[in-house]
Amino acid sequence: xxxxxxxxxxxxxxxxxxxxxxxxxxxxxxxxxxxxxxxxxxxxxxxxxxxxxxxxxxxxxxxxxxxxxxxxxxxxxxxxxxxxxxxxxxxxxxxxxxxxxxxxxxxxxxxxxxxxxxxxxxxxxxxxxxxxxxxxxxxxxxxxxxxxxxxxxxxxxxxxxxxxxxxxxxxxxxxxxxxxxxxxxxxxxxxxxxxxxxxxxxxxxxxxxxxxxxxxxxxxxxxxxxxxxxxxxxxxxxxxxxxxxxxxxxxxxxxxxxxxxxxxxxxxxxxxxxxxxxxxxxxxxxxxxxxxxxxxxxxxxxxxxxxxxxxxxxxxxxxxxxxxxxxxxxxxxxxxxxxxxxxxxxxxxxxxxxxxxxxxxxxxxxxxxxxxxxxxxxxxxxxxxxxxxxxxxxxxxxxxxxxxxxxxxxxxxxxxxxxxxxxxxxxxxxxxxxxxxxxxxxxxxxxxxxxxxxxxxxxxxxxxxxxxxxxxxxxxxxxxxxxxxxxxxxxxxxxxxxxxxxxxxxxxxxxxxxxxxxxxxxxxxxxxxxxxxxxxxxxxxxxxxxxxxxxxxxxxxxxxxxxxxxxxxxxxxxxxxxxxxxxxxxxxxxxxxxxxxxxxxxxxxxxxxxxxxxxxxxxxxxxxxxxxxxxxxxxxxxxxxxxxxxxxxxxxxxxxxxxxxxxxxxxxxxxxxxxxxxxxxxxxxxxxxxxxxxxxxxxxxxxxxxxxxxxxxxxxxxxxxxxxxxxxxxxxxxxxxxxxxxxxxxxxxxxxxxxxxxxxxxxxxxxxxxxxxxxxxxxxxxxxxxxxxxxxxxxxxxxxxxxxxxxxxxxxxxxxxxx
Numbered sequence: 107x108x109x110x111x112x113x114x115x116x117x118x119x120x121x122x123x124x125x126x127x128x129x130x131x132x133x134x135x136x137x138x139x140x141x142x143x144x145x146x147x148x149x150x151x152x153x154x155x156x157x158x159x160x161x162x163x164x165x166x167x168x169x170x171x172x173x174x175x176x177x178x179x180x181x182x183x184x185x186x187x188x189x190x191x192x193x194x195x196x197x198x199x200x201x202x203x204x205x206x207x208x209x210x211x212x213x214x215x216x217x218x219x220x221x222x223x224x225x226x227x228x229x230x231x232x233x234x235x236x237x238x239x240x241x242x243x244x245x246x247x248x249x250x251x252x253x254x255x256x257x258x259x260x261x262x263x264x265x266x267x268x269x270x271x272x273x274x275x276x277x278x279x280x281x282x283x284x285x286x287x288x289x290x291x292x293x294x295x296x297x298x299x300x301x302x303x304x305x306x307x308x309x310x311x312x313x314x315x316x317x318x319x320x321x322x323x324x325x326x327x328x329x330x331x332x333x334x335x336x337x338x339x340x341x342x343x344x345x346x347x348x349x350x351x352x353x354x355x356x357x358x359x360x361x362x363x364x365x366x367x368x369x370x371x372x373x374x375x376x377x378x379x380x381x382x383x384x385x386x387x388x389x390x391x392x393x394x395x396x397x398x399x400x401x402x403x404x405x406x407x408x409x410x411x412x413x414x415x416x417x418x419x420x421x422x423x424x425x426x427x428x429x430x431x432x433x434x435x436x437x438x439x440x441x442x443x444x445x446x447x448x449x450x451x452x453x454x455x456x457x458x459x460x461x462x463x464x465x466x467x468x469x470x471x472x473x474x475x476x477x478x479x480x481x482x483x484x485x486x487x488x489x490x491x492x493x494x495x496x497x498x499x500x501x502x503x504x505x506x507x508x509x510x511x512x513x514x515x516x517x518x519x520x521x522x523x524x525x526x527x528x529x530x531x532x533x534x535x536x537x538x539x540x541x542x543x544x545x546x547x548x549x550x551x552x553x554x555x556x557x558x559x560x561x562x563x564x565x566x567x568x569x570x571x572x573x574x575x576x577x578x579x580x581x582x583x584x585x586x587x588x589x590x591x592x593x594x595x596x597x598x599x600x601x602x603x604x605x606x607x608x609x610x611x612x613x614x615x616x617x618x619x620x621x622x623x624x625x626x627x628x629x630x631x632x633x634x635x636x637x638x639x640x641x642x643x644x645x646x647x648x649x650x651x652x653x654x655x656x657x658x659x660x661x662x663x664x665x666x667x668x669x670x671x672x673x674x675x676x677x678x679x680x681x682x683x684x685x686x687x688x689x690x691x692x693x694x695x696x697x698x699x700x701x702x703x704x705x706x707x708x709x710x711x712x713x714x715x716x717x718x719x720x721x722x723x724x725x726x727x728x729x730x731x732x733x734x735x736x737x738x739x740x741x742x743x744x745x746x747x748x749x750x751x752x753x754x755x756x757x758x759x760x761x762x763x764x765x766x767x768x769x770x771x772x773x774x775x776x777x778x779x780x781x782x783x784x785x786x787x788x789x790x791x792x793x794x795x796x797x798x799x800x801x802x803x804x805x806x807x808x809x810x811x812x813x814x815x816x817x818x819x820x821x822x823x824x825x826x827x828x829x830x831x832x833x834x835x836x837x838x839x840x841x842x843x844x845x846x847x848x849x850x851x852x853x854x855x856x857x858x859x860x861x862x863x864x865x866x867x868x869x870x871x872x873x874x875x876x877x878x879x880x881x882x883x884x885x886x887x888x889x890x891x892x893x894x895x896x897x898x899x900x901x902x903x904x905x906x907x908x909x910x911x912x913x914x915x916x917x918x919x920x921x922x923x924x925x
Contacts, residue, residue, distance in 0.1 A: 125161050125162060125163055125164060125191060125192045125193070126161075126162040126164050126172065126186075126188070126191075126192070126193045126194075126195055127159075127160065127161045127162075127192050127193070127194055127195075127491075128159070128160060128194055128195040128196045128197065129154075129157075129158045129159050129160070129196045129197075130143075130154045130158045130160060130174060130196075130197055130198075130199060131158055131196070131197075131198050131199070132179070132198065132199055132200075132201065133198055133199075133200055133201070135198075136158075137154075137156075137157050137158025137159075138154065138158050138176060138179065138199055139154055139155060139156045139157070139158060140153055140154060140155075140156075140176065140413065140429065140431050140448065141153065141154040141158075141160070141174055141175065141176040141179075141199070142173075142174070142175045142176060142415050142417065142428055142429050143160050143162055143172060143173070143174055143175075144162075144172070144173055144175075144417065144428065145162075145164070145170060145171070145172065145173075146170070146171040146172070146173050146183065147419065147420060147421070148419075149241075149419065149426070149428070149451075149452050149453050149454045150162075150164075150452060150453065151417075151428060151450070151452055151489075152450065152489040152490065153429050153448070153450050153489060153490045154490070154491075155490050155491045155492065155493050156446075156493045157493050157494065159491045159493075160490075160491060161488070161489070161491045162489075163486070163487070163489075164188070164191075164193075166188075167188045167189055167190070167191075168187065168188060169185065169186070169187045169188075170185070170186060170188070171183055171184065171185050171186070172184045172186060172195070173357070173417075174197055174199060175415060175417065176199065176415065177202075177380075177382065177392045177394055177413065177415060178201060178202055178394075179199040179200065179201055179202050180199065180200045180201070180202050180203075180354075181356055181357040182197060182199055182200075183357055184197060202354050203352075203354065204351060204352020204353060204354050204364050205352055205353060205354070206350065206352055206353065216348065216349070216350070217350045218348035218349050218350040218363075218365045218366075219348060221348075221350065221363045221365055221383050221385075221388075222337070222338060222342065222343075222348050222365060222383070224383075224388045225338040225383050225388050225390075226338050226339070226340060226342065227388070228387075228388040228389075229324055229338055229339075229340070230324075232324055232387075232388065232389050232390075233322070233324035233325070234291070235424045235456075236289075236424065236426070236456065237290070237291035238289065238290045238291065238456065238458055238460065239288070239289055239454055239455060239456045239458060240286065240287065240288045240289075240454070240455045240458045241286075241287055241288075241451050241452065241453060241454045241455070242284075242285075242286055242287075242451070242452045242453045243283070243284075243285045243286070243287050243297070243316045243449065243450070243451055244282070244283065244284055244285075244449065244450040244452075244488070244489045244490070245282065245283045245285075245312070245314035245315075245316065245319060245447065245448065245449045245450075246280075246281070246282045246283075246314070246446075246447070246448045246490060247279060247280070247281045247282075247312065247313065247314045247445070247446075247447050248277065248279070248280050248445050248446050248447075248496070249277070249278055249279035249280075249443065249445040250275070250276065250277050250278065250443050250444055250445055251270070251274075251275060251276065251278050251441065251442075251443040252273075252274075252275045252441070252442050252443055253273075253274055253275065253440060253441050253442065254270055254274040254275065254278075254441055255274070255439070255440075255441060256274070276499075277305070277495070277496075277499045278443075279305075279445075280304070280305035280496060280499050280500070280503075281302070281303060281304045281305065281310075281312035281313065281314055282301075282302070282303045282312060282314070282484070282488065283299060283301070283302050283303075283312040283314040283315075284299070284300045284301040284302075284487055285297045285298055285299045285300055285316060286298045286300060287316045288458065288460070288464065288465075290460055290464070290465065294464075294465040295317050295320075295465075295469050296464075296465055296466075296468065296469055296470070296471075297315065297316045297317060297469065297470045297471075298470075298471055298472075298473065299311075299312075299470065299471070299472040299473065299476050300473050300476060301473075301476055301477075301479045301483065301484070301487070302472070302476050302477045303477065303479065303484060304477075305499050305500050305503045305504075306503030306504070306506060306507050307507065308477070308478075308504070308507065309477060309577075310477065311472070311476075311477055311738055311739070311740070314447065315470065316449075317469060317470070319430065319432075319447065319449050321412060321414075321430070321432075323336045323337065323338060323381070323390060323393055323395075323414075324336070324338070324390070325339075326339040326340055326341070326784050326785070327339065327375075327782075327784045327785060329782070330397070330402045330404075330410070331402045331403060331404050332375050332401075332402060332403055332852050333375060333782055333784050333785060333787075333852070334375045334376060334377060334397060334401060334402065335374070335375055335376055335377075335785050336377075337365075337367045337377060337381050337395070338381070338383075338390075339785070341785065344370075345369060345370055345371075345374055345376050345785075346367050346368060346369060346370060346376065347368045347369075347370060348365050348366065348367060348368070349365070349366040349368070350363060350364070350365055350366075351364045351365065351366045351380065352364050353385075356391070358418060360384050360385065360386075360387075360391075360418070361384070361385035361386075362382050362383070362384055362385070362391050363382065363383045363384075363385060364380055364382055365380065365381050365382070365383060366379075366380055367379055367380065367381055367395065371857055371858070371863045372400075373400055373401065373853065373857060373863055373864065373865075373866040374401065374853060374857045374863070375401055375402075375785065375852060375853055375857075376397065376401055377395040377396060377397050377401075377412075378395065378396055378397070379393070379394050379395040379396050379411075380393070380394045380395070381393050381394075381395065382394075384425065387425070389416070389424070389425045390414075390416055390425065391416055391425065392413075392414060392415050392416055393412055393413065393414045394411075394412075394413050395411075395412045396409055396410065396411045396412070397409070397410050397412075398410070399436075399898075400866050403852075403866070403868075403893055403900075405438070405895075405897075405898035405899070405900050406436045406437065406438040406898060407434060407435075407436050408434075408435040408436055408437060409433075409434065409435050410432065410433070410434045411431075411432070411433040411434070412430070412431075412432055413430065413431045413432075413433075414427055414429070414430045415427070415428055415429045415430075416428065419454075422454075422456045424456070426451070426454055427451060428450065428451050428452070429448075429449065429450050429451070430448070430449040430451075431446055431447070431448050431449075432446065432447045432448075433445070433446045434446070437898075438898050448490060450489045450490060452489070467667055467668070467732070467733060467734045467735060468734070468735060468736075468737050469734045469735065469736060469745065470736040470737060470738075471737040472737070472738065472739050476739070477739075513541045516540035516541045517540075517541065519540065520538055520539060520540055520541075523536075523538060524536075524537045524538065530550070531550065531551075532550045532551065532552045533550040533552055533553060534547065534548060534549040534550035534553060535547070535548055535550075536548075542573075543573065543574045543575070543576060544571065544572065544573040544574070545570075545571070545572050546569075546570070546571045547568075547569070547570045548567060548568070548569050548570075549566070549567055549568040549569075550567075551565045551567065554566035554567055554568070554589075556634045556635070556637070556638050557637075557638050557641050557642060558637060558641060558647060558649045558651065559641065559647040559649075559685040559686070559687055559688065559699055559702070560591070560593075560594060560623065560649075560651045560683045560684070560685060560686060560702055561589075561591025561592070561593055561594050561596070561623065561651075561686070562591055562592045562593025562594065562686060562687045562689070563591075563592045563593070564589055564590060564591040564592065565589065565590050565592075566587065566588070566589040567587075567588045567589070568585070568586070568587055568588075569585065569586040569587075569588070569601075570583065570584070570585050570586075571583065571584040571585075572584075577740075578608065578609065578740070579609035579740045579741050580605075580606050580607060580608060580609060581605065581606055582603070582604070582605040582606075583603070583604045583605065584601070584602075584603055585601055585602060585603075585604070586599065586600070586601030586602075587599070587600050587601065587620075587622070589622075589623065591623075591686075593686040593687040594683075594686045598620070598621045598622055598623060598653075599620050599621065600618065600619065600620025600621060600622050600656075601618065601619070601620055602616055602617050602618025602619060602620075602658075603616065603617050603618070604616035604617075604618075608741075609740055609741030609742070610741060610742045611663050611664045611665070611742070612662075612663065612664060612741075612742075613661070613662070613663035614660075614661070614662050614663070615659075615660065615661050616658075616659070616660045616661075617658070617659050618656075618657075618658050618660075619656055619657040619658065620655075620656070621653060621654065621655045621656075622653070622654050622656075623651045623652070623653060623654075623683065624651065624652055624653075624654045625649065625650065625651060626650045626651065626652055626704065626714060626806060626807055626811070626834075627650070627811040627812075627813075627814075627833050627834065627837070628807075628811060629811055629812065629813040631813045631814055631815060631827070631833055632648055632649055632817075632833070633821060634649075636817055636819060636821070637649040640817060641691070642691045642692065643691070643692055643694075644692075644694050644697050645690055645691075645692065645693065645694040645697030645698060645699060646694075646697050646698075646699075646816075647685070647699045647700060648816055648817070648833060650702055650703075650704050650714070650833075650834070651683050651702065652680055652681065652682055652683055652714065652715075652807060653680065653681040653682075653683055654678055654679070654680055655678065655679040655680075655681075656676055656677065656678040656679070657676065657677050658674060658675070658676035658677075659674070659675050659676070660672075660673065660674040660675075661673050661674075664742075664744075667733055667735060667744075668729060668730040668731065668732070668733035668744075669727060669728075669729055669730075670727065670728045670730075671725075671726075671727055672724070672725070672726040672727070672728070673723075673724065673725050673726075674722070674723070674724040675721075675722070675723050675724075676721065676722050677719070677720075677721050677722075678719065678720055678721075678722065679717075679718070679719045680715065680717065680718055680719075680720070680805065680807055681717045682702075682703075682713035682714050682715055682716075682717065683702055684701075684702050684710070684711065684713075685699065685701060685702050685710060702714065704806075704833065704834035704837075705806070705834065714806050715805040715806045715807060716765060716805070718763055718764055718765045718768055718805060719762075719763065719764050720760050720761070720762065720763040720764075720768055720769070720805070720808075721760070721761050721762040721763075722758070722759070722760050722761075723757075723758070723759045723761070724756070724757070724758050725756065725757045725758075726754065726755070726756040726757075727754070727755050727756070728752065728753070728754050729752070729753040729754075729755070730744070730746055730747065730750075730752050731747065731750035731751070731752075731753070732747035732749055732750045733745070733746060733747055734747055748779060748780055748781065748782070750779070751777040751778060751779040752777065752778050752779065753775070753776070753777050754774075754775065754776045754777070755774070755775050756772075756773070756774045756775070757771070757772070757773055757774075758771065758772040758774070759771040759772075760804065760808055765805075767802070767803035767804065768803070768804050768805050768808070769800065769804075770798055770799065770800050770801035770804045770808060770839070771798075771799050771800065771801075772796055772797070772798050772799070772801070772810070773796060773797050773799075774794070774795065774796035774797075774810075775794070775795055775796070776792065776793060776794040776795070777792070777793050778790070778791065778792040778793070778825070778826070779791060785854060786851065786854045787849060787850050787851040787852040787853075787854050787868075788849070788850045788852065789847070789848075789849045790825055790847070790848050790849075790850075791825075791845070791846065791847045791848075792825050792826040792845070792846040792847075793843075793844075793845050793846075794826065794842075794843065794844045794845075795841075795842065795843040795844075796810055796841070796842055796843075797841050798810070798838075798839050798840055798841070801839040801840070802839065804839050806837070808839070809837040809838060809839050810837065810838050810839070810842055811833070811834065811837045812828060812831060812836055812837070812844065812876060813826065813827040813828060814827075814828050814830075814831035814832055814833040814834075814835070814836075815827065815828060815829050815830065815831065815833075815920075816830075816832055816833060818918060818919065818920055818921060819920070819921055819922060820903070820905075820920055820921070820922030820923070821922060821923055822922075822923070823923075823924060825846050825848055826844075826846050827846070827874070828874050828876065828884075828886060829874070829886055829888060829905065829907040829918075829920050830886060830907050830909050830915075830917075830918060830920075831876070831884060831886070831909075835881070836876055836878050836880075836881050836884060838878040838879070838880060840878065840879045840880065841878070841879055842876070842877065842878045843876075843877045844874075844875065844876045844877070845873075845874070845875045846872070846873075846874045846875075847872060847873050847874075848870060848871070848872035848873075849870070849871050849872070850868055850869075850870045850892065851868060851869045851870070851871075852868055853866070853867075853868055855869050856868065856869050856891075866893060866900075867891050867892070867893050867894065868891065868892045868893045869889070869890070869891060870888075870889075870890040870891070870892050870903070870905070871888065871889055871890070872886075872887070872888045872890070872905075873885060873886065873887050873888070874886045874888075881911075882911050882912045883911065884909065884910075884911045885909070885910045885911070886907050886908065886909045886910075887907070887908050887910070888905045888906065888907045888908070888920075889905065889906050890903055890904060890905030890906070890920075891903065891904055891905075892924040893924070894924075901923055901924060902921075902922075902923065902924065903921075903922050903923065903924035904919060904920070904921055904922075905919070905920040905922075906918075906919055906920075907919075907920055
């Protein structure tokens with residue numbers, strides 16, 4: 107039955123429409139994939155698939171000329187007389203033969219240098235030729251996997267939506283997009299999705315995006331996790347060597363230079379391969395360029411291959427990109443795979459009548475029912491025919507989806523997942539009902555076991571119940587946190603309710619209450635497992651706690667694009683806590699426990715503040731200037747615009763305290779931004795400042811604390827932190843200001859040093875400064891190396907940090923992670 111259905115799909119894919127169909131092969135009869143086929147002197151065209159098959163929608167009978175073009179083959183023009191449809195036209199392409207006979211070689215000079223210099227000289231001029239246009243866009247994404255494990259970190263992988271066969275291999279992602287795009291330089295862009303299809307998900311939306319696929323080698327750099335240098339960038343000769351592989355003439359008589367591009371240093375942020383430059387016009391005729399995961403610093407990626415084809419349109423007098431493929435291979439943890447993202451551009455208009463309403467911050471939107479188009483629609487509009495493998499995947503996964511959406515199937519899967527095992531009481535248990543879309547979980551005591559000198563060994567359990575609405579992408583959630591300290595012999599229980607009301611403005615509400623042991627430093631600078639190690643191994647109790655009995659309500663929503671409002675109102679009873687144990691696991695002569703009052707570390711009976719009750723109001727706003735967004739049917743997804751800083755403004759008021767001196771209010775502001783400096787790396791900064799009013803004698807809990815570090819370990823990439831600042835040394839109830847800057851050179855310096863450039867390290871420099879009235883200004887200067895590791899596991903970072911406060915202080919090495 108499945109074979110008959112597949113055969114029917116194959117037949118109907120190439121019949122029933124006004125189409126020219128056929129197969130493109132080479133002279134040996136082998137299929138030639140991704141050949142551009144178009145009507146001469148138009149933007150109407152298509153592309154052959156991986157099996158060489160093509161389909162061109164065409165409605166007029168009579169005589170016309172079809173052009174078959176692909177890098178490495180001679181362009182073929184075929185005049186046809188069409189009397190009826192479908193019209194079948196199979197063609198064979200001859201390999202392009204390049205020659206150096208037409209090139210005048212001057213003694214001692216590399217002819218490729220002249221070509222590349224001219225391409226660089228005319229780069230901006232050629233880039234400006236397409237500074238405004240509209241076009242139709244088609245994209246297909248395919249991702250395959252081999253040797254998929256059955257479990258990752260103990261979690262079941264499953265069959266990945268029906269994509270895996272008996273060898274644990276197969277297609278795990280297949281999608282298509284039809285859209286209309288418009289662009290105006292430098293960065294105005296909009297894409298209207300006409301149709302979207304995801305294999306195995308009839309309610310899904312493709313991840314393919316014309317904006318994300320817009321790799322333009324006329325720009326100095328191409329952004330792929332980092333900025334890769336184009337072979338015709340202004341400074342390209344610092345990165346590449348060039349060789350003229352040969353020349354040939356296209357069907358219009360243009361002389362095409364085929365230039366081999368070779369990196370000077372293999373681990374630079376570079377490409378390698380071939381770029382084709384048109385003589386006299388100095389425009390790009392095509393690219394066949396590759397890069398590596400090492401160059402991009404995405405180590406699971408092995409290679410990434412770009413192929414772009416351009417055609418000349420005499421009406422607009424310019425060369426236009428009409429197709430692009432991006433092939434990739436990847437592998438990690440013994441699992442590997444490959445994939446391809448294909449794109450076809452057609453129906454360009456380079457004289458669009460744009461006005462002030464043509465663009466907004468919305469960069470993608472969808473037509474109604476864009477993901478509900480049937481197979482007949484796709485057969486009629488799809489410019490690249492499906493391969494047999496892709497057809498099979500659609501048939502298989504559509505069948506699997508129907509079965510998986512049934513209640514019987516969901517119940518059977520849940521019954522397996524919900525089975526209780528002997529280890530669940532230790533490591534946690536979860537229960538889900540896929541049909542009703544809810545899930546309950548409870549953590550285990552092993553994963554929630556910690557140690558500190560206030561509670562001693564303490565066990566923490568989290569309970570969670572969540573009910574989702576997948577269609578509207580909303581949820582409501584009940585949660586509870588429970589803990590028991592063996593040394594202080596105290597139970598603490600808190601919990602609450604939260605809900606996301608829609609997925610456009612994403613209003614979130616929560617109600618919570620109970621009692622918790624909280625860090626006095628509310629920046630949470632000390633992860634619990636790091637504190638565990640500091641106590642157990644080094645006899646250092648950096649964690650300072652207090653009890654908070656509270657009731658709180660919060661509300662947050664994006665009131666308009668780029669402006670998100672946060673609010674919280676709480677009533678809190680705070681009680682100081684004291685050490686209840688001085689148990690030593692490993693006696694460290696350089697260590698020694700301190701009191702739970704960070705201001706008097708040797709006064710073990712000293713309270714850090716008086717017990718009190720206070721009400722708190724927090725109002726904050728995050729402003730993302732120039733924020734763009736994708737407007738999906740199921741929600742709004744924001745994209746930060748790094749051309750502008752993100753601004754935070756806040757107001758905090760403590761009132762109605764039973765200790766009058768503890769009332770206060772605070773105004774604060776901050777800004778952060780990351781700027782790309784193209785081939786020179788990334789520059790990031792965070793600036794913060796605040797001012798207290800009426801806060802001369804407030805509780806230590808309400809001080810402005812800073813994210814210090816006394817462990818020599820950094821486990822995140824947060825910029826707004828200090829590497830060697832003690833956690834409470836600069837806590838203040840007065841004016842403060844802090845600045846954090848960091849520049850990651852992304853190989854710009856180390857990549858040029860012989861020997862060291864083989865290691866593919868990044869140099870990172872930074873400075874962190876803090877000013878408060880009660881202390882001299884404190885500044886740290888750091889010099890670090892990131893992308894450390896072995897093979898594909900390169901997520902380590904080491905920094906040497908030197909503090910200055912009225913004089914140079916002892917420096918230290920910091921060890922951390924850098925993902």
